[in-house]
Amino acid sequence: MNPVVKAIPDVLRGLGGWAIHGLWWLGHVSHFLLEILIHSGTSFRRFNLITREIYFVGIYSLIIIIVSGLFVGFVLGLQGYNTLQKYASEQALGVLVALSLVRELGPVITALLFAGRAGTALTAEIGLMKATEQLSAMEIMAVDPIARVVAPRFWAGVISMPILAAIFSIVGVFGGYIVGVVLIGVDEGAFWAQMQAGVDVFDDVLNGEIKSLVFGVTVTLIALFEGYDCYPTAEGVARATTRTVVISSLTILALDFVLTSFMLGGW
Amino acid sequence: MPTEHLVEINNVNFAYDNRLVLKGMNMLITKGQVVSIMGGSGCGKTTLLRLIGGQLQPATGSVRVAGETINELGHDDLYRMRRRMGMLFQFGALFTDLSVFDNVAFPLREHTDLPEMLIRDLVLMKLHAVGLRGARQLMPSAISGGMSRRVALARAIALDPMLIMYDEPFAGLDPIALGVIANLIRRLNDALGVTSIIVTHDVQETLALVDYIYFVSEGAVVAQGTPDEIRASTLPFVHQFIHAEMDGPVPFHYSGKPYAQDIGLGEPGG
Amino acid sequence: MGSKTLDLWAGIFVFAGIVALFMLAMKVGNLSSFSWSTNNYVLYANFENIGGLKVRAPVKSAGVVVGRIADIRFDNKDYVARVTLSLENRFQFPKDTFASILTSGLLGEQYVGLDAGGDSEFLQPGETIKKTQSAVVLEKLIGQFLFNKAEGDKK
Incomplete structure (x- = not known):
């Protein structure tokens, strides 16, 4: 038989296995989310549990978000000016910078950075707690680890992400302003006026924030799940951390496309 | 005193995926005693503790604690x-993110609404019992393995339990730390009137410490008795285990082809 | 770190987020030109064609924003578009005000322009503006131009 034909069943079996594994994973994650939601009562009754995690998830990501936002703003200012001046419409620099940031780059880059900074930290932390039997110890102490450890981190991530995205966007706009107005010399009035005329609070700012909220849920959920589900050894935790970055990044980009098409189409 | 059983394990089968770990396990743990479960690595001892704690469910059979x-x-x-x-x-x-004090206080804070003053007193009492009252402000990363086990013991007794389970309490300890832990287990058991289950494979320390021993092999109890009965046992498995012999019922060699055949000797033309 | 300090930092973080959002809304976005006050009143206007007019588009008079489009519906009886204008109370317009759909710049967004008439009575809340002019539809304009040209050539 032709070797190519011979290989077809194996390929099909591989694809099938891959698909089944994907569905299995999706089911597990959904179930995990449900568990978190059911056991969220403790987190809201004792809000300091969430505050504490907001500190670790949010404040620790703040520096990287601010620095990245500033540089992305610089680059947008330079590139935007370079292109716009060919059409003699440098005044539109403000609206270009602001729209790119508020609609796309703010939510997406923040989510990617968040996955790398906070997501991995969450996975590693939960994974290590599992590997060192801290989660088991908690269970045997009659303290539900989902309620006590996972849920507060989940809500902290969900709360922090839109905040970080807003900070990223505003710092980015400021970066664009520095390059465009201060360094290159675009008219300051036109920069802000065009921006305000072109950016709609509901269509652009709010949609951007909705995106970042969805990304916050996604990234935090994946990070926590991978940590909670990891093989409890040093190698297992390392793998889970890698998976967090890979899966979150791909999911963010795919979801971004879906959400954007919804927002441009329907709203 | 009539013997009262705190833990009863009746004909329990348990499997991880397709690997059968416990096969028809039966065990009775008498109230107030220190009971040890011994056996080689991977024979299902830790699984047994998790079944008692309800973290795992048996496929068949029942696990009863206090009725x-x-x-x-x-x-x-x-x-x-x-x-x-x-x-x-x-x-x-x-x-790891809580200090020694907060670790011991954790179950108290989670399960009671006691004022902080009282919690402080209780925690210091428990820490005093394990001799680590002075180490309360240290972080777990700053204390030795033996000390962290003592802290964990203080935490385990924080809510005054009726049953304390020890998963390999002696593993990786130096002789002094080991002696300290062994002493603590006995003293706490008698002072608090609890029942203790120790899963271990450190034979000599255990024989000196416990009231009753179960030997587990391949998912079932193969021998049981008081330390004296076990020492006198003629069962080959028990003999191999307590004298740490290299070969016996538990073979040194992983099963495979005969050695001579494997290296190409013996059979002509092989 | 004490839990007090921790809470403080988390508070600072959330506050920074709120400030950033506020700035996005006010400085970057167009929220500042929105009037959230309830002292608005409503007028209606029917147009044969609204072109690309959208809800929340500005209503301008003499180039100044005096209100926003609140709603756009299709009137199935008269086959016209019924546009709800929400205007600020402090701006009153005479009865014979002329409403037209205009475009800002060549390719900009569309808005409703109000040209005040000379009537001494003002439009009351809920009234319909009688005199309207539809949006300029480019295709129709071109069609008309070609038609006129053909007419002219015939002569």
Whole structure:
């Protein structure tokens, strides 16, 4: 038989296995989310549990978000000016910078950075707690680890992400302003006026924030799940951390496309 | 005193995926005793503790603690039951982000509304019992393995349990630390009137410490008795185990082809 | 770190987020030109064609924003578009005000322009503006131009 034909069943079996594994994973994650939601009562009754995690998830990501936002703003200012001046419409620099940031780059880059900074930290932390039997110890102490450890981190991530995205966007706009107005010399009035005329609070700012909220849920959920589900050894935790970055990044980009098409189409 | 059984394990089967770990396991743990479960690595000892704690469910059979069938309890009843159990994990399993004091205070803060003053007194009492009152402000990363196990022990007794389970409490300890832990287990058991289950494979320390021993091999009890009975046992498995012999019922060689055949000797033309 | 300090930092973080959002809304976005006050009143206007007019588009008079489009519906009886204008109370317009759909710049967004008439009575809340002019539809304009040209050539 032709070797190519011979290989077809194996390929099909591989694809099938891959698909089944994907569905299995999706089911597990959904179930995990449900568990978190059911056991969220403790987190809201004792809000300091969430505050504490907001500190670790949010404040620790703040520096990287601010620095990245500033540089992305610089680059947008330079590139935007370079292109716009060919059409003699440098005044539109403000609206270009602001729209790119508020609609796309703010939510997406923040989510990617968040996955790398906070997501991995969450996975590693939960994974290590599992590997060192801290989660088991908690269970045997009659303290539900989902309620006590996972849920507060989940809500902290969900709360922090839109905040970080807003900070990223505003710092980015400021970066664009520095390059465009201060360094290159675009008219300051036109920069802000065009921006305000072109950016709609509901269509652009709010949609951007909705995106970042969805990304916050996604990234935090994946990070926590991978940590909670990891093989409890040093190698297992390392793998889970890698998976967090890979899966979150791909999911963010795919979801971004879906959400954007919804927002441009329907709203 | 009539013998009263705190833990009853009746004909339990348990499998991880397709690997059968426990096969028809039966065990009775008498109230107030220190009981040891011994056996080689991977024979299902830790699994047994997790079944008692309700973290795993048996495929068939029942696990009863203090008259309640653990594997039939709902979430809330199980959690109520667990408040009366303490467990010492192999490496202590202290919460790495909390200080020694906060680790011991953790179950108290989670389960009671006691004022902070009272919690402080209780925690210091428990820490005093394990001799680590002075180490209360240290972080778990700053204390030795033996010390973290003692802290974990203080944490396990924080809610005054009726049953304390020890998962390999002696693994990786120096002789002094080991002696300290062994002493503590005995003293706490007698002073608090609890029942203790020790899963271990450190034979000599255990024989000197416990009231009753179960030997587990391949998912079932193969021998049981008081330390004296075990020492006198003529069962080959027990003999091999307590004298740490290299070969016996538990073979040194992983099963495979005969050696001579494997290196190409023996059979002509092989 | 004490839990007090921790809470403080988390508070600072959330506050920074709120400030950033506020700035996005006010400085970057167009929220500042929105009037959230309830002292608005409503007028209606029917147009044969609204072109690309959208809800929340500005209503301008003499180039100044005096209100926003609140709603756009299709009137199935008269086959016209019924546009709800929400205007600020402090701006009153005479009865014979002329409403037209205009475009800002060549390719900009569309808005409703109000040209005040000379009537001494003002439009009351809920009234319909009688005199309207539809949006300029480019295709129709071109069609008309070609038609006129053909007419002219015939002569």
